[in-house]
Amino acid sequence: MSTPNHPEFWNSRYLKDDTPWDFDGVPADLKEFLQKKGRGAKVLIPGCGSGYEIQAFAEADYEVTAIDFSPFAVDRAKRMVGPDLAKNVLLGDFFQYDFPGEAFDLIYERAFVCSILPDRRQTYRDRLAQLLKYRGLLIGYYYYKKPVLSEGPPYGFAWGTADDLFSRYFLLVKDEPVNDSLPIFAGRERWQERRRTSIQE
Numbered sequence: 001m002s003t004p005n006h007p008e009f010w011n012s013r014y015l016k017d018d019t020p021w022d023f024d025g026v027p028a029d030l031k032e033f034l035q036k037k038g039r040g041a042k043v044l045i046p047g048c049g050s051g052y053e054i055q056a057f058a059e060a061d062y063e064v065t066a067i068d069f070s071p072f073a074v075d076r077a078k079r080m081v082g083p084d085l086a087k088n089v090l091l092g093d094f095f096q097y098d099f100p101g102e103a104f105d106l107i108y109e110r111a112f113v114c115s116i117l118p119d120r121r122q123t124y125r126d127r128l129a130q131l132l133k134y135r136g137l138l139i140g141y142y143y144y145k146k147p148v149l150s151e152g153p154p155y156g157f158a159w160g161t162a163d164d165l166f167s168r169y170f171l172l173v174k175d176e177p178v179n180d181s182l183p184i185f186a187g188r189e190r191w192q193e194r195r196r197t198s199i200q201e
């Protein structure tokens, strides 16, 4: 059976144009964040989907890597960014992919953690901690709503559970309400920035 753990689940959503998460552009908090140039810092975008943000990061002087396991999404993102950046859009599983080179300075999250089944969240957090440099930043959008498995994604965070999850490796340094959310996330979305600390149990 195709579940959100499988690329077919997402690929068929793209094929049916059933994509209520798709922003069709770069959201405001990220635009504001990118006012400060990256000076060649390495950023990873897991579950990049259509990948509108890839070009924005590149223009802000970041070295971008984006990954998605839906072939439809990757093709669309490659077309979106054009030939120069297309090689930076990888088809693969975020949990398995062997990323070459040094760890990332930044990881950008949008609608990815809410797309994976909640029982994978610790694995997701550990993977982020593995891929991000010490003192690197995890930034992006987080959806706060108690998850109901039978309803399918997006699976939000019940209040407090994100803090419990991330505190093992990350320190919350910014937390703001989002003003340009799509209807599916409206009133329940926050822009957050977390710094990778050395704390490990």
Ligand SMILES: C[S@@+](CC[C@H](N)C(=O)[O-])C[C@H]1O[C@@H](n2cnc3c(N)ncnc32)[C@H](O)[C@@H]1O
Pocket (backbone or CB within 6 Å): 004, 005, 007, 010, 011, 021, 022, 023, 046, 047, 048, 049, 050, 051, 067, 068, 069, 070, 073, 092, 093, 094, 095, 110, 111, 112, 115, 116
């Ligand atoms: C809800 S969509 C969000 C896409 C994009 N981040 C956005 O904001 O439009 C979730 C995306 O994560 C991708 N995805 C889910 N699990 C994945 C995994 N294990 N590895 C790579 N991509 C994954 C799906 O294919 C889908 O494109």
